[in-house]
Structures are given as structure tokens and as C-alpha cells.
Amino acid sequence: MKVKLGDVIQLNPSEKLPKGERARKIAMDNLDTYAREISGFDFDEYKGGTKFRNEDTLLARITPCLENGKTAYVNILEKDEVAFGSTEYFVLRANKELINPLYLYYLSVSSDFRTVAIKSMTGTSGRQRVQKEAILNYEFDLPSLKEQERIVSRIGCLDDKKALNDRINDNLDLLLTTIFENKINNKNFTKAHLTDIATYRNGLAMQKFRPDDNEQSLPVLKIKELNQGYIDDSSDRCSAEIDESVVVNTGDIIFSWSGTLLVKNWAGETAGLNQHLFKVTSNNYPEWFIYEWTKHHLQKFQSIAAGKATTMGHIKRSDLKSSEVLVPNNDELDKLNTIMKPIYDKRIEVINENQRLIGLKRILLQRYF
Template sequence: MKVKLGDYVLMVQEREVLKKVDTSKYVSTENILADRNGVKFPANTIPLSKTITTYKKDDILISNIRPYFKKIWKAEFDGPKSNDVIAFRTKDSRLLQDYLYVVLQSDNFFNYVTNTAKGTKMPRGDKKAIINYEFELPNIQLQRKISHTILVLEKKIRLNNQINDNLDALLTNIFKKYMINDGFEKSNLTQIANYKNGLAMQKYRPNSNEESLPVLKIKELNQGNTDDSSDRCSANLDNSVIVNTGDIIFSWSGTLLVKNWTGDKAGLNQHLFKVTSNKYPAWFIYEWTKYHLLRFQAIAAGKATTMGHIKRSDLKSSLVYIPSQLFLAKMDSQLAPIYSQRLNLIKENQQLSKLKQTLLKKYF
């Protein structure tokens, strides 16, 4: 049975005095993450108004700015939110809140909101259009079955992410404990690794008869996949600008970050470095690059441009300590398994996310 969203769902508009809410749980369009990846607390900025809109546990929060980013989170507690984040709550017992959550996660819903949005530079979802969105409403038993299947996958992905965060912290702590040592040989980042810049991929579009790849740009690196990328490049490029799951990528312009790529095979766009080494272990070059990230971010923030960046000379001026081969081998036996476990979890989550998207497309 096809039904309209507005007949079964409320867009909650509750407010509370700012002093009475826990601002550490504030959800904005900035800290709710793209591509259905939940929320990162705390938010960078908190409003200074006397009152603020709020959400309740189990409300479904969706950023109403640039809906094509697919920012959605099912609240795990009560808290305050931005006016540009919509809280959805079922008002009819025939619609389960969990089922509403998976409906609103679907590409079908986000495409509808995007297509009916108002504005061009920073489009906003049209609330009048949103309440007219139509979806299939099965019986309660089928709603439970569908939502349970999706939520089990999400729970496993969240657990893997938590384990990975802990492993990443452990890796960094051990690295800093043993590798930041004045007694070791001094070097710099360009001496331990190759920082290969990507290409302006608009110049390498695929021919009609050749295989193509999605383009990895800063936006895709932030969200962790290229699922929404409309840009394609030729697959017949040098391997140095082709990235695969687990590769170390360093965004040196705009949003500076160092991370292992979590998406599929892709072509590396400009403003991104693929970091490799034929001499040192992957964990070694990953941690040393990440070690200098805060300094790189400060350098980029000081640029008199709209998009801060660093230069290759900044890599050359970044101090690195090189231990003896014997000591490095000892640390590799300890740190390589941790790094490898992280990559395995990244790959597992990639497969789980694909399965989740397949099921969402199947049901909606």
C-alpha cells in the first residue's frame, strides 16, 4: 500500500531553553555525516540563542541542507539540534519508527528531496514536498523483518568502526612512544615515502569503448566512498594514480586529512596524494604523515586563499626519525598486525555497506 509521509509522520518542532539542554549532544548540518554515517560529536559550533530546537531518542534526524549528501541519523539519546536538521517521528501505530528510518535512508527518498529542493548554490529540502513523499507501507511483521535486517548490518558496521578507532589510537600511541626519538637518524617525509599527486581527471575522461573508474576527490574521501560520484575517468591510467581499498590518501588542500581509503578502486584526482613506500612499512609512513597533520592544517589555515593548502616543500621540512633496521623490524612485528587488522575491518565494512545498499534498493 502506497502512503504519503505526511499522513503518518511528524516533522517535530520542539524547543527548549538552551541552558537546560546538553550542548555536547548538539546535532548540526556540519557534524551529521554524509552518506548515512551518523554523527560525530561534539559539534564545532553551538548557537548562542536563548532557546533551541530539540530531538528525542529514536527521532530520525536529516540535514535539510544539500540533501544529496544523504546525512541521516537515528538518535540514540535526547539532545538539541540545528533548525536546518529535521526530526522525523511516526504519529501512527501502523508505521514503526525503525521502518521509517530505513525508508528515509533510501536513495529513492534522498533523490526525491534533492529533485524537489529549493535553491541552487545551497539547496534546501522543500518541507511541503517532503510530506508528500510516497512510500510502500507493508504490514507490521514485514516492517519488522525489513528494518531488523538493515539495523543488524548497521550495528556490525558501527562496532567495526569503534574497534577500528581503538586500533588506530593504539597504533598511534605505540608509534609515538617508540618512534619520536632524538637518538634516531633524522630525515623528512619525502625521504621515506612517495607523495604522488592525482591528476586533473576532467582531462582523462573515458572513451565510449573503454573501461572507466569513478573519480576520487576530496568530497568522496570525506564520505569514504565514490557511490555518488558522477565523474568518471579512464581505467587505463598509470597505477600510481589508481587507488584501491586500504591505500593511504592524504588530502593536502581544502579539508586536510590522512586516512586509509575505504571505497572501491578509483582514479585519484588532483589535490590528493597517494602515499606509498618501497622501503618502509605502511604503518610507518601512515603514522609519520598523520603525525604532521595538525601542523599542516595550521599552515593551510594561514594561507590567504579560500582553500588552504600545503606545498611539497612543507613535506620536505617535516622531521622524521628513522630507527635502525633491527629496531624497525621489532616494531613492525608489533604494529603491522594492528595496521593489517584495521585494513581487514575497513574491507569488511565496505562489503557490509554494499550489502546494505543492495537491500535498500531492493526494498525501496
Template sequence: MANKNLKTSIGIFPEDWKMFKLINLIETIVDNRGRTVPTSKEGIALIATNCIKEMGVSPVKEKVRYVSKEIYRDWFRGHPKMGDIILVNKGTPGLVCLVPENIDFCIAQDMIALRVKKEIIYNKYLFAFMRSHFFKYQVDGFNVGTTVPHLKKSVIGEILVPLPTMDEQIKIGDFYYNLSLLIEKLRSESEVLKEMSTIFFKRWFLDLADHSKNITNKSNKRKFEKSSLGKIPEGWKVKPLDEIATFLNGLALQKYPPRGKDDLPVIKIREIKQGITNNTDKANSEIKEEYIINNGDLLFSWSGSLEVDFWGEGKGALNQHLFKVSSEEYPLWFIYLWLLKFLPEFRNIAEGKATTMGHIKRKHLSESQVLIPNKNALLEMDSIMGPLIKKIINNKVQSSYLFEIRQTLLPKLLSGELRI
């Protein structure tokens, strides 16, 4: 006898599952919308919508502002608690994160925090559900506004949520949470490694005035010579950035429409920041080999939102407004750290352009002077930086693999197709 199913407007689920409106599963909504919070230069971090990412679990602190203790205590209507689900409802409605155990932030407008009724629903199950296409599909249907999409509080409660037994909720929620936590730990480790790499770079190349800090010094009798960058160690050189690496600009990939088989994800600025998602475009694979991106490639967006990072999400196609950066003479970590050093300056140049999409030109690469160590010093640096950057890239690859597993299994778990 065939199994009976529960057919709903959002999908088909096992017959023994129940369908609830979200409003009936929520005990408290923390909502600070409609008011602009006074900020300060330091204090408690104010999490905005740009801090809500869906790769890991918790919000990230990215370009945060701060509020004073007095504002934190008196101004807000409420604050999220551990286990609450933060939901973005303006800009990119539907993005969610889970509030961690140690809360060192508050939430701004354009997002709310949901506190569940624990006797009905497991918070990590709802968290997993709100990361799924079952939830995103409903959010897209409720969105209003064209310039800045937003989700009205009055319709959030109408979203349908399928509920298995509490035992199954816990198994699904914990599976999703633990996998996401692994991804987040890899990301956090990479951030620490990146910070270490910039510290080394600063000591080696930017603190030469106090040459005793430079680990390549073998004695205090080191000789210096004059250069366009000031005094530099004897035997070192100065070159323009575009002479130490090749900057390959991407293609207008709309000219290579997808054909189905062997299509490649189109890597744009968005993919550097967010990775490959369901919204990533596709292009056919009949492009020259040099325009194909592989794990470990160094990417630099020179237009729009200027970013530089290593790629770790598998084969892709290089879109216009991105450089694939390579060098036959110097290690990629060396190019990467010099690009990071110049990135604030490049961003200022791009922001000063009187166009809808700020950018830099190749002349700005030529005008950026790079300090080149001698061969022995570079080899010594490479013995430290090579393994460090390799670990960062491997973490990206592993995170991408775990993310793909998570995205493949989640809809099967939430539909009851796969039971655990």
C-alpha cells in the first residue's frame, strides 16, 4: 500500500506531519524597526543586514557600527537572546542566522529576532527550515517593493512551516546546525590565518624603518639603499604592481549562454563575497582555458565592490569586472598581500568615480609600487606563508564541499524524503 502524503501549497510532506503558521510557533518578536539608532565610535557592536550570512551559523562582524552602553540599555525595544533566530526583512529579505551563546552585539532596524515556543518547535529545526527553499519561496511571494525589497511583519506570521515529531525536529535541526558549525569554524580559522598573514606582511615590508622587526635580518649591520619608496634593504627592488603579476580581465559571459550539460557557474563580484548560490548564473563551457577559474586562483574585482580573495568553490567562468591574477615569478600570497595593502586606496579611487559603478583602471596598478625582496629573503618568507595560504585555500574548498552536502540533504530531510 502506497504511503499517504500531506499535500500543501509549499510542497508534499509525510501524512503524520502537521502544518503550522509561523506566528503560532513564535513566543516573542524582537523588533527595533522604524527607528534609527544613535551610533558611536566604540561600545557594543550593532549588527546590520550585511552581517547576516548563510554559510555558517552566527552573524559576522563586518563593517559594524557601535552603540554606547546607555543607548543599548535605554533605546532599544528589546534584545535577542541565545537561540533566537535573526531574520532580515529589508534589502535581502529571508536571510537568517542563529544567536550564539555569547551575545556581544545588538540588532539594528531592517531585521527582527524570533523566539520560538519551545514546547511546539525546536529552534534549530526552524533555523534549518528558514534556510531552505520551502521558506525562501514563501518569502519571495510575500516581498513588496522593487527598489528595496522588504517583508512586512504582518505577513511573516502567515508563512507555513511543516512540523514532524519533536524527536525528528531535533535530529534534523542538530544535523543542520552541526554541519553549519563545522563550516563556520573553518571560516573563522581562515580569518585568523589571514590576520596572521597580514601581520607577517607588515613586519616584512611596512616596518622596515625598525629593521630589527624583520625576521629576515641576520644582523643589526644590515645595509639600506635609497629607492622611490624610501630606504629599502640592499639588494631589494621596487616594481609596479602590474609588472609582478598578470591581471586577466573576464569575459562578457552573457555571450556564452548555458546549454545544460557541462555548464559553468559564472563567477562575479557577488560570488567572491557569497560563494556559489542558487542565484548564480551559468555559462557554457566553450570558453578559452585561461578564463576558467579553479580552486586556488586569486581573484580581484576592479569594479563595483572591490574585493580580493582566493577561490575555493570548484571550476567556474571568469566574468567581466574581475581579474584572475597570476604570476610566473612570484608566489600568489605575495601578490595577494600587496593587493590587500592597496585595496583601501583602490576603493577610495573607485568611490570617487562619478559613475553608477566605481572602478579603477590599469594605470592605477602601474602607479602602485611594490617592494621586492631578494631571492633568499623571498624563499624564507615563502616557507612561512606558503603553508599558511595553502591552509586558507583548503579550508575554502572543504567549506564549499560541506555546504554542498548541506544544501543537497536539507530539502530531503525537510520533505520527509530522507528520515533520520
């Protein structure tokens, strides 16, 4: 049955929440990229913003949050609880007699819906917003409620498993860092600097390395892909003949040194590294060692970048050279490696499983939406 979205949902439904009352607040920062689950919340006095309940879908309507995949399903509230959040959300509430709330969420993250929403954006550069009419007038084929439930059960189990994996990986990451910070503060270790233990290879301006017709190519890893954790159909392509030093493989350590500063293990497919990203490697030290030392200085790097009088904060290579590390001798490093490597390797294993789940989810979204 062909319908318009406005016929089966309420957009920004009215809710009662008196100003000054303390309530759960879900900010834009609490929505992860391309994730169904909400990652956190605060309690705050309600002064304004969108209001919502469990089973609502939160859709970021402003650039670049929408393009970055900030769309979430509300499922962390108590029964009848009303929460609030950013004025830059559209709240989508399902008419349950016509559309399953989770089916509505998966519709809102489908490629076709996102394309229509993004194309409707208007406004000044950097502050463009999705138009309400584009949401309400979006046309799609709506299956029966029974078929919707079948589709939701197939896709939902993948998100359920990924959510569990995310909790496991958060705990593994915390464990790894806790042990590292506890063991590494040893006055007998040798002082050195980040650039002494690791190589920070900057990516290329990949627009200069476009593939020729019929030439083998690679997807380009940019900050967007690093944030979302995988390559998608909108990712750029580059020649496969680029230098091996800027080819990124699954598990490689990537450090974004400009814009959004973060350190991650890349778990997507083989890609070409774009500028503003470092590939972090070492010939002499384990990956967990260079990963943790880079992450150890990340907050300082973020402060440096935030202090730049530009719209694109960044750090310099000199900031890496001046960042101190402590290096154990070979025997001590081997002892630490027996503890740290299994935890680090398990993290990579879980990340890779999540990527397989994401790939399956994308296939199912393309099939059903």
C-alpha cells in the first residue's frame, strides 16, 4: 500500500512538560552515528526543546548531524516518562494501528528516506535543515503490520547483538586503558616521545588520485567513514595504485588530527587514507602500546585543536614530537604484552563482528526499504 509518511505518523507530537521541571535530557551528543541505541543522557531543568517518549524516533534535522547518521530509537525511558532534547530533532511517532514504531525507525535510516531528507535541506552553509514537508510527504510502500513485525525481527536482532557487543567493547577498552595507566607509570621506564615509538603517516588529498576509467580503485577513508565505522555508497574512490603506506586495512590504528580528533581501530574494508588522518604504525612496539599512548594524549590534543582560531581545529606534528611517553625495557614490555595483547585482540575481534552485523543490516535495509 503506497502511503505518505504524514498519514501514518505524528511529527513533533505535543507533550506536557512544565518549564523548570527536571527531566531526562537526551542531547545531540548522546546520539551515536548510525546507531539505533541512545548512548547516554542527563537530568536537567526543562527550558525548551523537543519532547518525546519511548518508541519515538529522533531524527537529526540539521547538517552535518543528519548526514552523519544521527537517528535513534527511544527505548531508555520509564513507562509514561516524557524526556526532552535538542530543538534540532524531528520527533517521529508511529500511529501503531498502521505502522510499527521500530519499522518506522528502520524506514528513517534507509537509504531512500535519507536521500530525500538530505536533498530537502535548505538554509545557510553549515546550518541547513531538513524541511518538514519533505518528511510528511515522503511516499513509500507500507506492508501489513504482520509483515512489518517480521521485517523488524530480522533487522532488530542484528542491532540487539551490536548493542551487546558495544557494551562488551566499552568494557574491554576501559579495562585496557585502566591496566595501561596503572602499569605504565614506572619511574624506571625510559622517557621518550610519541614520534619515537610510532610513525604517524598522513593521508593524501585523494581528490588528486581519482581512478581512471576501468582502473582498479579503493574506497576513500575520510573522517565521515571513521566516525561511522564503514564505507558506504557515498564514499569517494581513489586509485588502487597509491602507495602502500596510505592503504588502510582492517584493524589499523587511525588518528584524526583535524576537525573531530579521535583515535580508532579501522574495522571497515581496505581503503585509501585521506588527508587529515594519520595511520599509526610501529616496527618496534605492539599495537596496543602505540594505541594507548596516542589515546593517553588525546584530551591534550583536543584542547590544542579547540584553541585554534579557525573553524577546523587541528594539531601539528610538533605536538606529537613534544608528547612524552614512558618506555619499559624488553623484559617488562614482554610481561605487559601477555596481559594487554589478548584484550586488544578481543576488541578487534568484536569490532570486526560488528562490521559484519552492520553489513548484514545494510543488505536487509536495501531489501526491505
